[in-house]
Amino acid sequence: MSDRSRTGIPNSLHEHWMPFTSNKDFKENPRLVTEAKGVYLKNHHGKTMIDASSGLFCNPLGHGRKEITNAVAKQLEQLDYVQPFQQGFGGSFELARRISKHTPGNLNRIFFTICGSTAVETAIKIVVAYHKAKGQGQRFRFVGRERAYHGMNIGATSVGGMINNVKTFASILMPGVVHMRHTHLPDHKFVRGQPKTGVEMAEDLERICMNFGSENIAACIVEPIAGSTGVLVPPKGYLKRLREICDKHGIILIFDEVITGWGRTGSAFASQEFGVTPDIITMAKATTNGVVPMGAVAVKEEIYDTVMDASPKGAVELFHGYTYSGIPVSVAAALAVQDIFEKENIFKKSKEMSPYFLDGIFSLKDLAGIDNIRAYGMLAGIDMKLKEKPGRAGFECFKACYESGVNFKATGDCLIIAPQFICEKKHIDEIIEKLRKGISDYSKSR
Numbered sequence: 001m002s003d004r005s006r007t008g009i010p011n012s013l014h015e016h017w018m019p020f021t022s023n024k025d026f027k028e029n030p031r032l033v034t035e036a037k038g039v040y041l042k043n044h045h046g047k048t049m050i051d052a053s054s055g056l057f058c059n060p061l062g063h064g065r066k067e068i069t070n071a072v073a074k075q076l077e078q079l080d081y082v083q084p085f086q087q088g089f090g091g092s093f094e095l096a097r098r099i100s101k102h103t104p105g106n107l108n109r110i111f112f113t114i115c116g117s118t119a120v121e122t123a124i125k126i127v128v129a130y131h132k133a134k135g136q137g138q139r140f141r142f143v144g145r146e147r148a149y150h151g152m153n154i155g156a157t158s159v160g161g162m163i164n165n166v167k168t169f170a171s172i173l174m175p176g177v178v179h180m181r182h183t184h185l186p187d188h189k190f191v192r193g194q195p196k197t198g199v200e201m202a203e204d205l206e207r208i209c210m211n212f213g214s215e216n217i218a219a220c221i222v223e224p225i226a227g228s229t230g231v232l233v234p235p236k237g238y239l240k241r242l243r244e245i246c247d248k249h250g251i252i253l254i255f256d257e258v259i260t261g262w263g264r265t266g267s268a269f270a271s272q273e274f275g276v277t278p279d280i281i282t283m284a285k286a287t288t289n290g291v292v293p294m295g296a297v298a299v300k301e302e303i304y305d306t307v308m309d310a311s312p313k314g315a316v317e318l319f320h321g322y323t324y325s326g327i328p329v330s331v332a333a334a335l336a337v338q339d340i341f342e343k344e345n346i347f348k349k350s351k352e353m354s355p356y357f358l359d360g361i362f363s364l365k366d367l368a369g370i371d372n373i374r375a376y377g378m379l380a381g382i383d384m385k386l387k388e389k390p391g392r393a394g395f396e397c398f399k400a401c402y403e404s405g406v407n408f409k410a411t412g413d414c415l416i417i418a419p420q421f422i423c424e425k426k427h428i429d430e431i432i433e434k435l436r437k438g439i440s441d442y443s444k445s446r
């Protein structure tokens with residue numbers, strides 16, 4: 001068997017321990033993807049499926065973009081690697097400039113990382129370094145939120161709030177982390193866009209300040225829309241209120257925009273969409289259209305300046321970085337992505353397609369197996385009615401939909417739908433039609 005066909009359909013499934021996967025179930029009945037083009041994937045049975053979650057929310061420009069492939073190939077030919085410590089290459093500076101044109105306010109200093117998790121961990125370290133530089137080293141507490149997903153290294157797991165991701169590792173998580181309640185309320189049933197109720201959930205931050213001493217709190221981190229847990233859209237006024245409380249107490253506000261960044265809400269960042277400017281934004285995924293790993297942290301100029309000013313010239317100001325921080329291949333992909341964002345007016349495209357997508361998603365409301373739908377922009381969460389034990393309905397429904405030709409990410413009992421921004425109306429129709437069939441097939445099979 002040639003190498004090519006061996007990677008298409010492997011001889012053995014035993015050796016690879018798959019991430020976030022029910023390995024035993026998968027290896028009995030694998031789902032292998034062999035090709036990806038535009039909005040379509042092909043699996044190892046030769047069946048075509050529509051990609052309804054842009055991979056893992058990372059390929060909004062569609063699969064197999066020649067502009068990106070060519071830019072990556074060209075970069076590898078010319079300069080395949082340069083160590084990013086005490087050295088550099090022009091591309092990463094150019095990319096930082098291009099990114100900073102899209103970030104809100106003066107979040108114009110960009111630190112490159114490898115992925116979303118490392119972006120979050122970097123943000124945590126930058127916050128600690130900033131407070132120390134300001135003479136407020138006692139600020140060690142981080143405030144996260146229930147049901148948050150920020151990635152899987154220790155820092156990101158600690159501030160995250162999805163119970164299955166946390167409980168096995170409780171003994172080794174960061175000390176001093178406190179969680180606000182999540183914002184999903186019982187009356188948020190089938191709400192399209194931002195719920196009108198629930199702004200008061202932001203007062204949890206004020207309460208934590210009272211209970212733990214605001215002078216000890218370093219930062220508050222939230223996803224503007226909690227994505228991986230099942231698309232919890234922030235109540236109207238909620239993010240603004242968090243901003244006010246952070247300002248009052250000198251707390252840094254971090255928006256984790258690893259999913260919402262780069263157009264998912266219809267604006268470059270959810271920050272602009274909801275009119276609230278944090279002090280730090282983390283991003284990854286769509287930064288390279290998902291084709292090579294890259295994350296980034298956009299930081300307010302004042303934070304950068306404070307850290308810089310605390311060290312004498314010639315000293316390393318922040319003892320942090322990665323072998324793959326802003327390496328040429330990732331930068332080349334990200335620059336090509338920036339070009340496509342501009343040339344194809346991608347954020348506008350996302351905004352314009354959103355109402356059609358939302359109409360389609362909410363048209364599924366009549367299906368008996370569905371318990372709730374939440375959605376904003378080009379992102380939707382469909383809660384399945386709980387069956388047997390938590391997570392079962394979501395997984396079984398995901399498999400039924402895979403059979404009906406639509407692929408997406410399911411978390412617990414929630415199906416998360418995030419179409420690519422290059423989708424035309426006919427693609428949205430296809431996603432909805434196949435979801436309807438898959439969900440109905442799943443319900444019939446119970």
Ligand SMILES: Cc1ncc(COP(=O)(O)O)c(C=O)c1O
Nearest residue numbers: 115116117149150151256258259
């Ligand atoms: C909001 C958010 N932050 C961080 C991460 C972690 O990103 P990565 O898997 O690239 O480490 C994710 C991944 O889904 C995410 O949704």
